[in-house]
Amino acid sequence: MRESSVILFHSSNYAMWAVDVLNKNNIENKLIPVPRDLSSDCGYCVMVGYDLIAQAEEFLKRENIEFDRIVDLK
Amino acid sequence: MTKISRLKNNTIYFDNSATSFPKPPAVVDAVVDYMTLVGANPGRSGHRMACEAGKIVFQARKNIAEFFGVKSPMNVIFSSNATDSLNLAIKGILCQDDHVITSSMEHNSIIRPLKMLEDRGIISITVLPGDDSGIISTGELDSAKKNNTKAVIINHMSNVTGIVQPVAEIGKWCKKNNMIFILDCAQSAGIIPIDLKSDSIDMIAFAGHKGLYGPTGTGGLIISDSFDVRKMNPLKEGGTGSMSDKTVQPNFLPDMYESGTLNVAGIAGLSKGVEFLNNMPEKLKSVQLHKVTLQKYFIEKASKRIDGFKSYSASSGFGVVSFTIGGLSVSEITQRLSDDFDIMSRQGLHCSPLAHQRIGTFPEGTVRFSFSVFNTIYEVETALEALKIIRDGK
Numbered sequence: 001m002r003e004s005s006v007i008l009f010h011s012s013n014y015a016m017w018a019v020d021v022l023n024k025n026n027i028e029n030k031l032i033p034v035p036r037d038l039s040s041d042c043g044y045c046v047m048v049g050y051d052l053i054a055q056a057e058e059f060l061k062r063e064n065i066e067f068d069r070i071v072d073l074k
Numbered sequence: 075m076t077k078i079s080r081l082k083n084n085t086i087y088f089d090n091s092a093t094s095f096p097k098p099p100a101v102v103d104a105v106v107d108y109m110t111l112v113g114a115n116p117g118r119s120g121h122r123m124a125c126e127a128g129k130i131v132f133q134a135r136k137n138i139a140e141f142f143g144v145k146s147p148m149n150v151i152f153s154s155n156a157t158d159s160l161n162l163a164i165k166g167i168l169c170q171d172d173h174v175i176t177s178s179m180e181h182n183s184i185i186r187p188l189k190m191l192e193d194r195g196i197i198s199i200t201v202l203p204g205d206d207s208g209i210i211s212t213g214e215l216d217s218a219k220k221n222n223t224k225a226v227i228i229n230h231m232s233n234v235t236g237i238v239q240p241v242a243e244i245g246k247w248c249k250k251n252n253m254i255f256i257l258d259c260a261q262s263a264g265i266i267p268i269d270l271k272s273d274s275i276d277m278i279a280f281a282g283h284k285g286l287y288g289p290t291g292t293g294g295l296i297i298s299d300s301f302d303v304r305k306m307n308p309l310k311e312g313g314t315g316s317m318s319d320k321t322v323q324p325n326f327l328p329d330m331y332e333s334g335t336l337n338v339a340g341i342a343g344l345s346k347g348v349e350f351l352n353n354m355p356e357k358l359k360s361v362q363l364h365k366v367t368l369q370k371y372f373i374e375k376a377s378k379r380i381d382g383f384k385s386y387s388a389s390s391g392f393g394v395v396s397f398t399i400g401g402l403s404v405s406e407i408t409q410r411l412s413d414d415f416d417i418m419s420r421q422g423l424h425c426s427p428l429a430h431q432r433i434g435t436f437p438e439g440t441v442r443f444s445f446s447v448f449n450t451i452y453e454v455e456t457a458l459e460a461l462k463i464i465r466d467g468k
C-alpha cells in the first residue's frame with residue numbers, strides 16, 4: 001500500500017467489524033499486526049491509504065464502531 | 075432426506091431438543107475447515123491465520139446479530155451453551171435484596187441459579203403458575219410485582235410441552251415497569267422469530283447446538299442495543315487479547331464477558347447453521363411448517379392407533395411432543411424404542427421438574443419426541459408402528 005495510516009482499536013473484535021464495513025464501502029484496507037511502537041496490545045489494526053483515511057473514519061463513525069486512534073505511518 | 079449422517083440408514087433421531095442431529099453438511103465442513111486450514115487463535119496475534127480466525131468469529135457474530143434483530147455484532151457474547159449464558163445474565167445482574175419473577179415452565183438452567191441465589195439470602199423469587207399449560211399473563215405479573223423487582227426471567231418455548239410464552243406482551247410490560255427482561259431461547263431460537271428491539275427484550279440466552287444447528291459447546295448471550303452493560307458484572311475475568319497492558323478487565327462488549335479462547339471450531343459451524351436457516355425458502359416459516367406437520371401427524375395418528383396414548387403438547391406446536399402411554403413406564407418405552415427399533419427419544423423430567431409439576435407428570439415424567447427439519451413423515455410413521463408394537467406387547 002502507498003503512504004498509509006493505521007486505525008487502532010481497543011479490541012480486535014472491533015478491527016474485524018471495521019474491516020467488514022470498509023470492505024462494504026469499497027475502502028481498500030489491510031489487517032496488520034499492531035506496530036509495537038504504537039501500542040502494547042496484542043492483535044491487529046487496520047491499515048488504510050492516506051487518501052482514503054478521512055472517508056474510512058467517516059464510515060466507522062457512522063456505524064458507531066469505536067476505535068482508539070488513527071496514526072499516520074512514517 | 076439427502077444422506078448427511080453416517081448413521082445406519084434406519085436410525086431415527088427424535089431428540090433434537092437436547093441437541094440437533096444431524097447437522098447440515100456446511101456446518102460440519104466449517105468445523106473441519108477451521109481445524110485443518112485456519113487453526114489459529116482469534117484476536118490474540120496479528121498474523122494471517124489469526125486474522126482468518128478473527129474473520130470467522132466476526133462473521134458468526136454478524137450472522138447472529140442480524141438473525142435476532144440486534145444492530146451491533148459486538149452485542150453477541152459467545153459462551154458454551156444456554157446454561158452458561160443464563161448463569162452470566164442471572165448472576166451478572168442480580169444484587170443483594172433483588173426480587174425476580176419467573177414461571178413454572180422453567181428449565182433447571184434458570185431455576186437452579188435463581189434458587190442458589192435465594193438459598194444464600196441474596197434474592198427472592200416469585201414463580202408464576204400461569205394457566206393450565208403454564209402460560210403467564212401480564213395480570214399475574216402485575217400482582218407479583220414488588221418495589222424491589224429487578225427482572226423477569228423466563229423460558230420462551232417449553233422443552234417439555236412446546237408452549238410459547240407471549241413475549242411481546244411481557245416485553246411491553248417490562249418496559250413499562252422498568253424491569254430487565256431476560257429470555258431463555260434455548261428451544262425457540264431457530265424456530266420462532268425473535269427480535270430484541272421490537273419485543274423489548276434486554277437479553278436472550280441461546281444454545282447454538284439445538285435449533286440453530288451448530289455444534290455442541292456453542293451458545294451465547296445477546297444484549298439489546300439499548301441495554302447499559304455496566305449493569306452486568308462478568309462472572310470470569312482473564313485474557314481477552316485486548317488492552318493487554320492493563321491488569322483490569324476491559325469494560326466493553328463483547329470482551330468484558332469473553333475471557334479465554336473461544337470455541338472457534340464450534341462458532342465456525344454455528345455461523346453456517348444460522349446461514350442454513352436463512353437459506354430455507356421461507357426462513358423460519360419453513361421450519362415451523364415442517365415441524366407442525368410432523369407434530370400434527372404424530373399426535374393425531376397416535377391418539378387413534380395407540381391405546382392409552384396421552385399427549386401433553388398441542389397438535390399445533392413446533393415439534394416438541396411429550397406423551398405417556400397408560401400402563402407403560404416412560405423408561406420402558408424409550409428403552410424399547412432405542413434397543414428394538416433404533417429410535418432415539420428422551421424420557422423423564424427433561425431437566426424441568428417445575429414444568430412437569432405444572433402439567434401433572436411429576437415425578438414419572440414423559441416420553442419426549444423432538445423433531446428437526448431433517449425428520450420425515452416416514453420416520454414418524456415408523457415410530458407410530460413401533461409404539462403400537464410396544465403397547466400391544468409384541
Ligand SMILES: Cc1ncc(COP(=O)(O)O)c(C=O)c1O
Pocket residue numbers: 091092154155156157158181183229231232233258260261280281282293
Ligand atoms: C428451555 C431450555 N433452557 C436451557 C437449556 C439448556 O441448554 P444447554 O444444554 O445449551 O445449556 C435447555 C436444554 O435442553 C432448554 O430446553
